[in-house]
Every structure is written in structure tokens, then in C-alpha cells.
Amino acid sequence: MTQAKSEADQGWLRRAGLVIALLGAATVMVPIAWMISTSLKPETEVFRQPIEWLPVHVRPANYAEATTLIPFWLYFANSLVIVVPVVIGTVISSAAVAYAFARMRAPGTGAMFGLVLAGIMLPGEVTLVPSYLLFKELDWIGTYLPLTVPAWLGGGAFNIFLLRQAFLTIPPEHDDVARVDGHGFLKILWRVVIPQSWPAISLVAVFAFVDTWNDFLGPLLYVNDQDRYTLPLGLNFFKDVYNTQWAHLMAASVLALVPCVVVFFLAQRVFTQGIVLTGRR
Amino acid sequence: MPDIRLSPDRREALAAYVFLSPWAIGFVLLTAGPMLASLVLSLTDYRLLEPNRMAWVGVGNYERALAGDPLVWQALKVTAYYVGLSVVLELVVGFGLALVLNIGFRGIGIVRTIYYLPAVISGVAVSLLWLLIFQPSSGLANAGLGLFGVAGIGWVYSTTWVIPAFVLMSLWGVGRAAFIYLAILQRIPTNLYEAAKVDGAGRFRRLVRITLPLVTPAIFINLVLAVIGKFQIFTEGFVISEGGPGTSSLFYVLYVYRNAFRYFEIGYASALAWILFAILMALTAMVFWTGRRWVYYEGERSATQ
Secondary structure, rough: HHHHHHHHHHHHHHHHHHHHHHHHHHHHHHHHHHHHHHHOOOHOOOOOOOOOOOOOOOOHHHHHHHHOOOHHHHHHHHHHHHHHHHHHHHHHHHHHHHHHHHHOOOOHHHHHHHHHHHHOOOHHHHHHHHHHHHHOOOOOOOOHHHHHHHHHHOOOOHHHHHHHHHHHHOOHHHHHHHHHHHOHHHHHHHHHHHHHHHHHHHHHHHHHHHHHHHHOOOHHHHOOOOOOOHHHHHHHHHHOOOOOOOOHHHHHHHHHHHHHHHHHHOOOHHHHHHHHHHHHO | OOOHHHOOHHHHHHHHHHHHHHHHHHHHHHHHHHHHHHHHHHHOOOOOOOOOOOEEOOOHHHHHHHHHHHHHHHHHHHHHHHHHHHHHHHHHHHHHHHHHHHOOOHHHHHHHHHHHHHHHHOOOOHHHHHHHHOOOOOOOHHHHOOOOOOOOOOOOHOOOOHHHHHHHEEEEEEEEHHHHHHHOOOOOOHHHHHHHHHOOOOOHHHHHHHHHHHEEEEHHHHHHHHHHHHHHHOOOHHHHHOOOOOOOOOOOHHHHHHHHHHOOOHHHHHHHHHHHHHHHHHHHHHHHHHHHHHHHOOOOHHHHH
């Protein structure tokens, strides 16, 4: 095979690859585009045939109306009240635990780390029912405590694992220098380890935000007062009550997803690299 | 007072236990404790509405689940169908896409961003979107198929099409798997390909002889995680089809949820949860066990990573 032919071959392959990749990206965008398009249509034009990608009559009022059909901003605030302590608790407690696993020697830590790894594989559904009974015993049903407190107790097996791996890549000499200066473990974690692990820390924070914001099963079990609904519960309620008002339903859904998209774009680089590095699903 | 001061080693160990204590408390109260509790509860007839009356029933709940409750088998069948189809398709499409992306071109950053979007938007809002798309009369899916002369698919309102509809939804997020595979592909040293080229190996031969053996560890880990993850589908089934039509999308976790929180049969639901746990452990063990035969490890290093 001559060099020229090989290069032509390469160019052809590259173009075909580009076309496939772009087609794939377009396919991913189709549902999102449809969601936005529908959210701007009058209800009577949602199911028009043939389909209209661009609304013939643009109706931005759907958005304002959607936020009053259900108390959208109340649910938005409720979601925030849960998400903020979860993100903070997840980051703090998983960083502390991961730091101990990465840097400190004590009898039994090896076995404990084994338990952490086993926890990654554990399907949460197994503990669903007894956890509910525990929170019921504590009289926490109807409060946000079952949704927020667990984040402060270790921050999740996967996050501990992820941060431990990140901390292990920091040269131990950096700690030693700080230790010689008389700093304790807490100060070393805060001043030396965390500043060098921002990508991993922000990855944990973004995952915690997105997962908690979109969580449905947790609030479904533990929140029963309608004034305390989170956004996913509110959207599901919206569907049950106004299930034919698709344009308004899509407007509310778009608004509900905006925070996740914003967080995603802000932390995009660490996010995509992090998923690749860790294989997190 | 030098006598009561701790040695540095002791001090370090003490500090370690303090740092680990949140996790230890969480592990005991939220993982190990509940697991044991659910194992014990699964051997009783405990009901949420009659908390004072609880009798020991031995393996009765397990017998009932596996021999006396056809819905358990229906739930297992439906879930296995969904998991099997979506995991295999994700593997094939994701790996194919990774091979394409590996060619490398400008603008891959934008493509990557778009492929990742489904990973951050999920749950109820996206389920509602798919419910709109799968409306049989004039939803987007059927409007698109209409262009090819295909008409009248009932999607989530049809016992035949409801699971394929869920598989399509999960395939929407295949880009993530593709980029995981891509990262693995890009770790393969290029000199291996150069050497093979010098030896006269063609493109296909290089794929089968170099690429595939080197990416099998990644495929393997991804397979395990995909099976565990997809087995837990709940929100979509709850919001979109409510297990229907009939019981044709009665996913397993949905059935556990109903028994626990709609029928308040805590004992029975605990047994169902343990059956799920046993199945996932068995599947994981099986993938690991067969994996030893087809997974190629690059020396000892990647095996312990």
C-alpha cells in the first residue's frame, strides 16, 4: 500500500467518522429540541400533523402559567433546601473519610476500605424498607432529614473511593512539609490535600447536586405534605392533574432541568473527564 | 506530663478513627444494620399497619415469592428483558461509537458535551418528555416512523412495545459509555499498531488482535456496572407506564415498592429485596467468573487497579 493511498483512506474514514458522530449528536438533541419547541406552543397545536419543529404561534406565556398551575417556585425552593446541605455534607464527609483511607495508618482500615468497595456494588433497594422503618422510628417521616442526614455520614461509598484515588496521587512529601511545620491532620487536609484535588472534589459536588436534584424515590417515600414537595414530586403531581396540558408540562420540565444544565456547563470539563476516569454511571 | 501523651502512631490511629467515624456510623446505621434488619424482617409477616402483631414465618415469604406469586416472575421477566436488551445494545452501540470517535477530529469537545447531556438530565422531567414523544396518536416517535410508512405503534401503551420504548430511552444516554470506551482505546500504546502495520496486519486484523483484547477489561467492568444499574430502574416505570399496560412493565423495584408502601407488606417486600440482592450478586459473580476467561489484563497492574 502506498503512502498516498493510505492517507486518502485515512481522510475518507475521518469524514465518515465525523458524519456518524455528528448524526449521533443530532439524535441526542432531538428530544431536547422537541421539549423546548413543545413548551412554546399553544396547547391546541402540540399534536399538529405534520409535526412543526418551530412553533407557528410562539407562546412564552406557557412558562409563567406553568409556574402557577403548580406552586413551582415553592417546589424549586424546597429542592434547593435539600440539595444544598446534601452537596456540602457529601463533600465534607467523603473528603474526611477518603483522607483517612489515603493517608493515615491505623489497625483495621484495610478491612474497612474493603467494606467501602463492597458498598459500591450494593443496590440501594435492599436497604430501602428497613431504612424507612428506621426513619419512622426516629419520627423523621415528613421531614427532609432522611434525605439530607445520610449525606453527612460518609457521603457515599463511590465518592469515598473516588476521592481516595485522587488524594493518593498527591505526593506524600507535601503532607510531610506541612506536618513538620506543626500542622494537624485537619489543617493538612484543608490546606494541602483539598486545594490539590479540586477536579475530583467538584466532580463529587456536581454528581451530588444532579443526583439529588433529580431524585424521585427518596422524596416519594419521605415527603407527604404537598407544601413540602420537591420539584420531581411536583412535576409528577402536575402530570396526574393536568395530563393533557403538554405544553405547560414541558415548560415546567424545562425550568426544572435548567439548574442541572447550568451546573453541568459550569463544571463540564471536570465532569466529562471524571466520568471517563472513573467509569461512574 | 510525658507519660500520658500518646505515641505518634497511636495519635495517628486515633485521628484516623475520628475521620472515619461518620462513615462508620453511616455504615452501621444505613447499610449493615438495615441489611440485617431486612433479612430478619423477611422471615416475618410484619405489616406496616399492624406493627404490634408480628409472627415468625421462616422461609414462608420466599416460598410465596418464588412458588406462589406469578407477579414476581413477571417482574423478573420484564426486568431481565429490559436489562438484557439495553445492556447489549449499549455495549454494541457504545463501543462502535467509541471506535468512530477514536478516529479523532476537530470539534470533538462539542460532540462530547452533547453526548453527556442525558447523563445530567434525568428523572421525572425527562420521563414526561418521553411520555410525550411516545404518544401513539401523534407523538414525535410515530410521526417520525410515519415518514417511513410505519404506523400505529402503541409504545408505552402497548404490551409489546413498552419495554423496547424503555430500552430506547436508556439508549439515549449511550454516549457516556462510548466516551468511557474511548478513554480506554486512547490508552492503547500506538507503537503496538505501528508494529502490527509493519508486520502487514490490516485494519480489521488490528481491531481483533490488538484493540479488542486490550479493551476487554473496560468492557467487563462496564458490563457489571450496567447490569447492576439498569436492574434498579424505578422512576421511569413509575412515572411513564405505572408498570403497565397490565403488568407488562412491572419492573422489579416497582413491585418491591408496591408491596412495601402500597400494600404495607414489609416482611414480604424485604424477602423480595433479598431475592433481588441474591440475583445481582450471582450475576456479578458470574460476570467476574466468566470474565477471567475472556478478559485480557496487561500484566498484574490493571488487575489490581
